Amino acid sequence: MVTLPSIAPMLASPGGLPLPGGDDRWAVETKQDGQRVLAYLPGDGTALFRSRSGENITSGYPELQALGEVFRGTSAVLDGEIVALDERGRADFGRLASRMGLVRSPAAVISRAARRAPVHLVLFDVLFLGDDSLLAEPYTERREALESLGLAGERWSVPGVVVGNSEQALEATRAAELEGIVCKRLTSRYEPGVRSRSWIKIRNLVTTDAIIGGWMPGKGRLTGLPGALLLGQRHEGRLRYIGNVGTGWSERERAELSALLRVAATTDCPFTPVPPVTGAHWVLPRLVSEVTYATRTRAGYLRHPSWHRLRPDLAPEDIA
Structure with missing residues (x-):
């Protein structure tokens, strides 16, 4: 028998169609x-x-x-x-x-x-x-x-x-x-x-609307700015946490969101049950976002979510 070499896996790059x-x-x-x-x-x-x-x-x-x-x-x-x-x-x-x-x-x-x-x-x-x-x-x-x-x-x-x-x-x-x-x-x-x-x-990406219920602070050059948004959707009359999104924003969008989030700040968590996150800043559930994601976990959390845009044309009551 030969000695098998240790090999690191080859990785795929993200892309789209048409193919080169x-x-x-x-x-x-x-x-x-x-x-x-x-x-x-x-x-x-x-x-x-x-x-x-x-x-x-x-x-x-x-x-x-x-x-x-x-x-x-x-x-x-x-x-x-x-x-x-x-x-x-x-x-x-x-x-x-x-x-x-x-x-x-x-x-x-x-x-x-x-x-x-x-x-x-x-x-x-x-x-x-x-x-x-x-x-x-x-x-x-x-x-x-x-x-x-x-x-x-x-x-x-x-x-x-x-x-x-x-x-x-x-x-x-x-x-x-x-x-x-x-x-x-x-x-x-x-x-x-x-x-x-x-x-x-x-x-395959799915687009969905979600209510912003909080945010996690960024680090390094993003200190004082949101590093990730905490998202939820209505379920049986309650706002249920579905995960966080921390990619897909421009610097301008991040700064604009930061200002809106500070205006909506509250000490009460809007999610039921309270999500297991540490260091969260809660906000009144007034802002609606549009995000894309790949799939959901069995618990309903978004996998690979990415920010798309803010939806000022939608009211939180419209989001299931």
Whole structure:
């Protein structure tokens, strides 16, 4: 057996359509909403899984250990994503979150968590196979090698891919309420640790209106200004906290918001229940914002929210 090299995962850059050079130069995969992982399979029946940061997370996912037996007698390093599926077969990050961080927990705790929220390993690249590094090979060669491995099991699979048709693929993921797509240049080599323009991730974004109920102060050059806004929506007559947004503003917008927030300052939290945030400044729930986000967690919090604009034309009573 060979000694497997430690490899940092290649990262995709955010982008949009149309794709540079035209659709026929790109492969399109569904964007997975899970935990990025590199699987190290030395060929002796064992498997080691490392997160994007390089942390050994093997013990946290005992149901994936059997992948090592699939590679008994040969060596491989595979790139993929650990996901937890909901009742409709879609990746549910909230469900996966209950498994993440259990690496140092007792085996009995991990076992119970695995029964409650079993995971699936989506494998989308092969970086090392047998005695050979495939890092310098083009995407098409690596994909062919990956498909030749026959990785179709109860706990792991290889995702489908299409060449071209990126707009239709993005629309299909939107209709299925999936996070989006990742487009990979057919000629691209694997660039360890690089956020490359050869991989482009495109998220399906949802726009929603939300009531501003507070803010968190910024740091450094933003001292005294809002670093993030605390958002809510009405639910059963109460303002329910749905998360915070801290990106997407211009400096002018930040300054204008700061002035409006200070006028609306109050000592009472407008959210029910009070959100678990420290150092919040509460405001009267009078300002309505428009934000975009990717998905919601099972608890209803916005994931990847971004500020769009203030909505002075809407009253808080209009926001559900």
